[in-house]
Amino acid sequence: NAGVTQTPKFQVLKTGQSMTLQCAQDMNHEYMSWYRQDPGMGLRLIHYSVGAGITDQGEVPNGYNVSRSTTEDFPLRLLSAAPSQTSVYFCASSYSRTGGNSPLHFGNGTRLTVT
Amino acid sequence: AQTVTQSQPEMSVQEAETVTLSCTYDTSESDYYLFWYKQPPSRQMILVIRQEAYKQQNATENRFSVNFQKAAKSFSLKISDSQLGDAAMYFCAYRSPPYYGGATNKLIFGTGTLLAVQP
Numbered sequence: 001n002a003g004v005t006q007t008p009k010f011q012v013l014k015t016g017q018s019m020t021l022q023c024a025q026d027m028n029h030e031y032m033s034w035y036r037q038d039p040g041m042g043l044r045l046i047h048y049s050v051g052a053g054i055t056d057q058g059e060v061p062n063g064y065n066v067s068r069s070t071t072e073d074f075p076l077r078l079l080s081a082a083p084s085q086t087s088v089y090f091c092a093s094s095y096s097r098t099g100g101n102s103p104l105h106f107g108n109g110t111r112l113t114v115t
Numbered sequence: 116a117q118t119v120t121q122s123q124p125e126m127s128v129q130e131a132e133t134v135t136l137s138c139t140y141d142t143s144e145s146d147y148y149l150f151w152y153k154q155p156p157s158r159q160m161i162l163v164i165r166q167e168a169y170k171q172q173n174a175t176e177n178r179f180s181v182n183f184q185k186a187a188k189s190f191s192l193k194i195s196d197s198q199l200g201d202a203a204m205y206f207c208a209y210r211s212p213p214y215y216g217g218a219t220n221k222l223i224f225g226t227g228t229l230l231a232v233q234p
Contacts, residue, residue: 031220042119042206042224050220058221090160094220100212101148101167104222106160 002026006091006107013081013114021076021110023091029105030097032074036060036087037109043090049074050097081114088112117142119209121225128197129233135182136192136228138207148210149183149190150222155203163205166190194230202232 007022025032033048045058049068063085065077074093078085089110096102118141128134140149151163166174166183173181178198182191194201208222 033221035224040124040226042226043222044224045221048221088158092160097220100210101165102220103150103162103165104160104220109158109160111158 004091004093004105004107006110008110011110011112015081015083015114017081018079021089023074023107024072025093028071029093029095031094033092034076035090035092037090038087083114086112086114117209117223119207119223119225121207121228123228125229127231127233130197130199132197133195134197136205138190138225140188140209144211146212150208151192152206152208153203197232199232202230204229
């Protein structure tokens with residue numbers, strides 16, 4: 001059971017470059033989301049999706065785009081990378097779109113450095 | 116807006132001893148969900164324990180238990196018989212009740228407590 005798979009694990013970008021962080025889950029989860037983790041700030045929600053074709057912004061959406069064409073995949077796109085986007089990124093999914101006590105299942109994270 | 120505060124950036128405990136990590140939150144909602152996640156050096160986020168606010172009984176998972184004080188808006192994590200493998204960053208997280216719509220699945224995280232376990 002793969003769970004939530006994120007690629008790549010590490011990435012270095014130059015300012016202005018674009019890239020896509022991939023996320024896939026094989027648990028048929030409705031809800032998928034992207035968080036970023038920065039020292040002293042915990043995890044903050046970037047974007048989320050409650051099903052295929054439906055996405056919405058989280059707490060820190062600027063500079064990021066998402067789409068959800070299938071239930072399984074939820075890629076995160078950086079259109080023009082900035083040093084402020086240096087962070088660790090986590091994809092997380094959950095069975096229930098409405099939450100409750102359904103836990104989030106996390107991928108193993110991507111460490112992104114923008115120089 | 117809801118906030119989660121972890122006032123202890125770092126804690127240390129001797130192996131086999133007990134340690135308590137603090138978490139407080141601010142909310143005007145009466146029903147919600149609380150979680151503790153563990154993040155070891157591998158960076159993986161692992162669910163430790165969860166609590167529904169409408170349940171008065173404190174949740175327990177093996178050596179991990181919580182002290183949930185709803186009136187005080189406090190949700191501390193107690194780790195008994197600490198082991199070297201417990202060394203990790205611990206995050207407290209809050210989730211709103213489901214009737215507020217699609218955004219309610221999001222977790223609001225505290226800033227974390229880094230726990231060191233001394234042999």
